[in-house]
């Protein structure tokens with residue numbers, strides 16, 4: 001029981017260590033999503049999390065081909081993505097929207113990594129964000145990105161954050177200019193951090209969000225798992 005005389009720690013001071021992989025799913029040098037990923041990393045670190053910052057180019061791989069997988073094994077980008085997922089407790093993807101969906105480069109990376117056993121997306125927590133010059137900030141792409149991740153057992157945080165008119169939304173220091181929107185951005189990230197910390201460190205608070213069916217892996221079903 002807590003001694004009433006002891007000063008209360010702020011949530012940031014009392015956090016247990018949690019590691020977050022953070023990357024943008026854009027390959028573009030001047031990417032708006034990469035700028036938003038930098039802000040995400042900053043918020044996580046300010047609130048006591050440890051950030052492992054990556055680039056989409058670290059995880060880029062040739063188009064998935066089962067013949068290549070069987071003949072040559074995994075390409076370096078898939079190896080790296082798998083390694084970094086396993087090295088962290090949770091991951092954050094800041095993804096552009098392409099044609100109302102996710103960019104092919106991130107779907108291809110997910111497809112490759114889904115072939116590892118044990119499958120590293122399963123039971124990991126994820127937060128999804130996007131940035132776009134459009135009025136909806138690329139939010140449709142995030143709904144598309146949820147689908148393969150949830151299929152693979154990732155616990156995708158219910159709240160997502162999409163930065164609309166992203167080319168105008170950042171100030172000269174690269175921060176979200178609108179104070180209310182910036183506060184919503186920080187609250188979304190810290191709420192995610194609270195959940196990941198609880199699941200990581202306090203098994204009694206852990207909830208299974210998705211039913212894992214536990215199908216047997218054999219030659220016929222392995223492609224669909």
Ligand SMILES: Cc1cc2nc3c(=O)[nH]c(=O)nc-3n(C[C@H](O)[C@H](O)[C@H](O)COP(=O)(O)O)c2cc1C
Pocket residue numbers: 026027028030031032033034096097098099100101131132133134137138
């Ligand atoms: C192939 C392609 C498709 C796009 N489709 C959409 C779209 O459906 N919705 C949207 O909001 N923006 C779309 N855009 C615009 C991107 O949001 C914009 O280029 C954005 O800056 C890309 O993200 P980045 O800056 O992180 O590279 C598309 C851009 C490209 C190149």
